[in-house]
Amino acid sequence: xxxxxxxxxxxxxxxxxxxxxxxxxxxxxxxxxxxxxxxxxxxxxxxxxxxxxxxxxxxxxxxxxxxxxxxxxxxxxxxxxxxxxxxxxxxxxxxxxxxxxxxxxxxxxxxxxxxxxxxxxxxxxxxxxxxxxxxxxxxxxxxxxxxxxxxxxxxxxxxxxxxxxxxxxxxxxxxxxxxxxxxxxxxxxxxxxxxxxxxxxxxxxxxxxxxxxxxxxxxxxxxxxxxxxxxxxxxxxxxxxxxxxxxxxxxxxxxxxxxxxxxxxxxxxxxxxxxxxxxxxxxxxxxxxxxxxxxxxxxxxxxxxxx
Numbered sequence: 001x002x003x004x005x006x007x008x009x010x011x012x013x014x015x016x017x018x019x020x021x022x023x024x025x026x027x028x029x030x031x032x033x034x035x036x037x038x039x040x041x042x043x044x045x046x047x048x049x050x051x052x053x054x055x056x057x058x059x060x061x062x063x064x065x066x067x068x069x070x071x072x073x074x075x076x077x078x079x080x081x082x083x084x085x086x087x088x089x090x091x092x093x094x095x096x097x098x099x100x101x102x103x104x105x106x107x108x109x110x111x112x113x114x115x116x117x118x119x120x121x122x123x124x125x126x127x128x129x130x131x132x133x134x135x136x137x138x139x140x141x142x143x144x145x146x147x148x149x150x151x152x153x154x155x156x157x158x159x160x161x162x163x164x165x166x167x168x169x170x171x172x173x174x175x176x177x178x179x180x181x182x183x184x185x186x187x188x189x190x191x192x193x194x195x196x197x198x199x200x201x202x203x204x205x206x207x208x209x210x211x212x213x214x215x216x217x218x219x220x221x222x223x224x225x226x227x228x229x230x231x232x233x234x235x236x237x238x239x240x241x242x243x244x245x246x247x248x249x250x251x252x253x254x255x256x257x258x259x260x261x262x263x264x265x266x267x268x269x270x271x272x273x274x275x276x277x278x279x280x281x282x283x284x285x286x287x288x289x290x291x292x293x294x295x296x297x298x299x300x301x302x303x304x305x306x307x
């Protein structure tokens with residue numbers, strides 16, 4: 001009896017070690033490699049030591065699964081050729097916020113078991129270079145995640161996710177264009193191509209996103225975004241700039257600019273830029289939302305180019 005108990009304790013210790021990097025989630029095959037049998041797994045489920053998440057997939061211990069843990073469980077439930085994809089994978093890569101929806105998993109086979117809360121996609125387009133191993137599971141690359149997202153959401157949501165991908169240096173225009181070229185005419189590719197054709201670059205704040213949308217939706221040429229500008233040996237990073245017109249638009253957030261030190265720094269910065277021949281327009285949140293018409297008129301009068 002003592003020997004049997006020691007063996008089971010060793011199995012439990014192995015399971016804890018094996019699951020440490022996979023959000024404490026293992027499938028039945030992984031548990032068997034730790035020394036468990038179907039009966040010993042069932043015993044632990046009855047006693048509350050394991051929690052069954054999907055058929056053949058278990059959480060080790062009495063832990064509350066994180067969102068990432070639920071992602072891991074969904075992929076493990078769909079088999080060895082499965083990968084987290086689409087909307088769920090953009091959340092995994094921190095390019096979108098989670099919403100209450102089924103977890104997206106892509107498989108290469110034509111058959112896959114259904115699991116509650118899991119949406120299964122099938123694709124033969126994915127290759128090894130499009131997959132990453134994270135948290136003990138396969139996930140699609142950020143580029144493929146965004147292409148999948150394009151089939152599920154509107155352009156505004158897609159734009160925001162792509163910008164976050166740029167900001168976190170997950171993707172580039174070149175890598176996104178390459179995936180689009182390899183994928184061909186799949187669902188969502190037209191919307192994806194339309195957003196890419198607008199040449200989006202990462203904005204650093206929500207207000208910058210709002211101001212950039214205002215500029216693009218009004219039909220202006222896409223300005224440079226957060227690109228380095230050297231004036232008198234000093235480096236500046238204007239939010240938005242049209243170099244030929246030497247025109248700058250700054251998203252003026254009270255969060256970052258409404259204190260004496262910041263106001264003084266902004267005034268000095270503006271004086272240097274204007275002395276060098278640049279023109280600068282500041283746009284607050286209220287001006288970019290409630291006062292859109294007046295703000296656009298200011299930008300027009302300043303000479304912003306129209307596409």
